[in-house]
Amino acid sequence: MSSQRICRLLRLEGLTDYGEALELQRRLAGARVEGELADDLLILLEHPRVITLGRGARGSNVIESAEALAASGVELHEVERGGDVTYHGPGQLVGYPIIDLRHHNQDLHWYLRQLEEVLLRALASLDISGIRVPGYTGVWVEDRKIASIGVHVTRWVTFHGFALNVCTDLADFDLIVPCGIDAVQMTTVEIESGRASSVDEVADHVARSFAETFGLVMQPVALQKLP
Amino acid sequence: MASRIVMSKLSPTMEEGRVLKWVKQEGDPVESGDVVVEVETDKATMEVEAMGSGVLRKILVQEDATVPTGTTLGVVAAEDEDISAILEESRAVAPATVQATASVQGPATMEPSAPVVPSAAPSPAGDGGRLKASPLAKRMADERGIRLEALRGTGPGGRIIKRDIEAAASAGVPAAAATAPVIDYDIPYERVELSQLRKAIARNLIQSLGPIPHFFLTREIDMGEVLKLRGELNESLAESGAKIGVNDIIVKTAAQALSEHPDVNVSFAGDHIRRFTRVDVGIAVAVRDGLITPVLRDAASKGLRQISAESRELIARARNRKLAPEDYQGATFTISNLGMYGIDEFTAVINPPAATILAVGATQEKPVVVDGAVAIRPRMRVTLSCDHRAVDGAMGAEFLATFAEMLENPLRMVL
Numbered sequence: 262m263s264s265q266r267i268c269r270l271l272r273l274e275g276l277t278d279y280g281e282a283l284e285l286q287r288r289l290a291g292a293r294v295e296g297e298l299a300d301d302l303l304i305l306l307e308h309p310r311v312i313t314l315g316r317g318a319r320g321s322n323v324i325e326s327a328e329a330l331a332a333s334g335v336e337l338h339e340v341e342r343g344g345d346v347t348y349h350g351p352g353q354l355v356g357y358p359i360i361d362l363r364h365h366n367q368d369l370h371w372y373l374r375q376l377e378e379v380l381l382r383a384l385a386s387l388d389i390s391g392i393r394v395p396g397y398t399g400v401w402v403e404d405r406k407i408a409s410i411g412v413h414v415t416r417w418v419t420f421h422g423f424a425l426n427v428c429t430d431l432a433d434f435d436l437i438v439p440c441g442i443d444a445v446q447m448t449t450v451e452i453e454s455g456r457a458s459s460v461d462e463v464a465d466h467v468a469r470s471f472a473e474t475f476g477l478v479m480q481p482v483a484l485q486k487l488p
Numbered sequence: 489m490a491s492r493i494v495m496s497k498l499s500p501t502m503e504e505g506r507v508l509k510w511v512k513q514e515g516d517p518v519e520s521g522d523v524v525v526e527v528e529t530d531k532a533t534m535e536v537e538a539m540g541s542g543v544l545r546k547i548l549v550q551e552d553a554t555v556p557t558g559t560t561l562g563v564v565a566a567e568d569e570d571i572s573a574i575l576e577e578s579r580a581v582a583p584a585t586v587q588a589t590a591s592v593q594g595p596a597t598m599e600p601s602a603p604v605v606p607s608a609a610p611s612p613a614g615d616g617g618r619l620k621a622s623p624l625a626k627r628m629a630d631e632r633g634i635r636l637e638a639l640r641g642t643g644p645g646g647r648i649i650k651r652d653i654e655a656a657a658s659a660g661v662p663a664a665a666a667t668a669p670v671i672d673y674d675i676p677y678e679r680v681e682l683s684q685l686r687k688a689i690a691r692n693l694i695q696s697l698g699p700i701p702h703f704f705l706t707r708e709i710d711m712g713e714v715l716k717l718r719g720e721l722n723e724s725l726a727e728s729g730a731k732i733g734v735n736d737i738i739v740k741t742a743a744q745a746l747s748e749h750p751d752v753n754v755s756f757a758g759d760h761i762r763r764f765t766r767v768d769v770g771i772a773v774a775v776r777d778g779l780i781t782p783v784l785r786d787a788a789s790k791g792l793r794q795i796s797a798e799s800r801e802l803i804a805r806a807r808n809r810k811l812a813p814e815d816y817q818g819a820t821f822t823i824s825n826l827g828m829y830g831i832d833e834f835t836a837v838i839n840p841p842a843a844t845i846l847a848v849g850a851t852q853e854k855p856v857v858v859d860g861a862v863a864i865r866p867r868m869r870v871t872l873s874c875d876h877r878a879v880d881g882a883m884g885a886e887f888l889a890t891f892a893e894m895l896e897n898p899l900r901m902v903l
Contacts (some may be wrong), residue, residue: 369532370499396642398531404620404647414498414534415523 266301266364268477270468271484273306276351279313279338282306286420289359292488293418301360302482303471305464308349310433311336335436340413340421347409348436352428352449354460356467362417365475373398373410375474376423380408382470383425383463389453400425405448427451427463490565490574491540493524495549497557498534505529506554507561512544518564525561542566548578572809576780621648675818677762680754690756690877700756701876704835705884709892711851711866717898721792735771735825736796738848741894743767743787746821749887753820755841756878762841770819770839771799773806781839782806783819827851833869843875844884 273282285304292298312335330337349355356379362372377393380400384391384407391400391407400408408425426449434447450458472479495505508526512518523535524544538544546563549555560578565571620641625648641648682690693701714737721732746753746767755762767788770781782802787795805811824836827850836847851868858865870891874884894900 368499368501369529369534370501373530373532410531412532414532416535416537 265476265478267480268360268472268475269300269302269482269487270479271302271304271482271487272464272468273304273484275307276309277306279308279311279336279349282308282355282357283338283340286357286359289487290415290418290420293359293361294416297488298359300480301358301364301475301477302487303468303479304357304359305468306355306357307351307353307460308355309336310334310350311338311348312436313338313340313347313349330436335433347411347424348434349424350429350433352426352430352460354425354427354463354467355422356425356471357422358419358471360419360475362414362419367417369412369414372412372414372419376410376412379467379471379474380423380425382474383466384450384453386466386470387450387454387458387463389450402448402453405446405453407448407450407453425450425463425467427458427460489540490542490545490563490569490571491538492560492574492578493536493538493544493562493564495527495555495557495559495561496534496536498527498529498532502529502557504554504556507549507551508533509551510547510562511535514544514547516544518542518544524564527561536561538564540564542569545569545571546575548575572811575813576809576811620646625649625653675764675766675768675820677755677764680761680763682760686761686877689880693876697876700838700840702835702838702873703876703881703884704871704873705881705888706833706869706871707888707892708867708869710856710896711868712896713898714895715851715866725793730793730796732792732796734851735823735848736792736799737895737898738825739769739771739784739787739799739823740790740792740795741891741898742821742823742846743769743790745887745891745894747788748890749883751883752844752874752879752887754843754878755820756843756875757841761878764820766820768818768820770816770822770842771802772822772824772836773803775807775809780806780811780816781819781822782811782816822846823848827868833871835871836873838873838875843878845873847871847873 282304289298289302289304293302312330314337358376362368365375366372374393377398377400381391381393384400384402389402389407391402394401398410399406400410408423410423411421412419413421426447428451429447429449431447431449450463468479471477495507498505506528508528510525512522512524518524518538518541520538520541522538524538525536526533527536528534542565544562545565547561548563549559549561555561560574563571563574563578565574642652711734714734718732718734718737725731750763750765753764753767755764766786769784769787771784772779772781782799782805784790784795784799784802790798802811802815805815819839819842822836822839822842822845824845825848826834827848829850831849832852833849834847836845838845847870849869849871851866853864854867855862856865856867857863870888872884872888874881
């Protein structure tokens, strides 16, 4: 028997409402703090079109007015994680790790770099060579941004996480100034690999590299089995 | 037991963090383990919990401010507990170390890692013949007459972004801008733009003498008239019980002289100088384990009697540790008097954000030449320390000349 720790993998099908996903994360992070959730957990899902404002966000980084966004079916959410403005939508793989850093490393910068590492490895397995740009948390392909990261930590238990563009409609990014960095060009796995890619396929790569990077063994779990 | 809320080091590589949100407000009851404040480092936010129970008595660092790790952010204590010692200790570090980004530049887009130049920037600006710059950066560069070709972009892929233009625009004083502790006290001021010469002076001098390049001007002043005036004033005030001290006259005179020399009543604020339109005089007071400088607000517009009463009250509160931060923060000028310890003269260290401090020695009887004959006169030596980035020798000397002339002819003050 391996003594490696387990990481539960919760893969939600279809599109999960942002607010619902946030509630779920809060509940599970609370359960992880209390010990009701004994293992680390990685949630992988896709959101419908939504713009989220982190605590660092300035309204000026949302280009369209709230009314215009609502009219075009895009939700606007304020959240507690760091970072500025983020867009989520179909074709983007979103990962919410709920892990207890006390069992890994109580170091928030280390954790951010680890998440980058997860994505870099997953991209490498898709023959895409991503890079880090010091000072700009996230993952880039040359000067194009492919994944965003923003995390929140309560009693060393994490939530929020990363968003990797797989086959996202990049036009939606024109609604925001991503991360508050003007003129960032966004990109997707599909564009960089030059072939059709599905979120499901990429999710498998990400789950594998997550387990590898954090030294965990992945075990799928159903939502009903969680506290 | 009082407990502090501290900007914890959430990573060995974390040097500073930003206060994002106070979950509890001053006066809110707090249980040990309650989340009190949320802080941010890089793209991670962390909830900070109380280590003790009581009431959140004081918030020392406001939302959006970036401070070094270890900084006390707030104090939790019992409702009636005396927390003045903690407040005093924390104020010694907190106000001076709040990063300029917090108040001057507003929240930077990517702080706290904003000044990082990506060492792995894939390709420098201009690589491949095409200059990479964001449309906003191009427009800003245009407006400010900055040549994009001369810049190195720090955006992704070496793209020139807004930040680079801002950096280039203030490049006159990069180091000074980074270290100038600019805190928005509620003192009215005029913004004075830096001339090219002033930028060069600031840049050169901090290479030589730390972040605040001090220089010192000493002058001996005849105190005969002041002592006479004090005697007369106190005689006329005897019935009211009020008493004017020499130091009160020095405070009043300095304030008056400063209002005649506003160029000395300033603060160096990185990319500009704040010329205060009010004189707030700090009075250095020795307390049991250190020193604190209560501030006499708007001293130039106050009469001697009021100055005397207020400074007496401030000094008493300072000794009893009853000063609130607003009582000791934000002097535009400071007076440190060690005359009572028999010190002839000394130099004082500037207390930022002020640009000057006056060190006052003892008044002593000395033989001096008056009208061609030796006479015994009470003389006092004062030394003005100046922040050379903002104040030059001649400016300081002119202020001291006025100060001396007023003390030697106290009637001039009435004019």
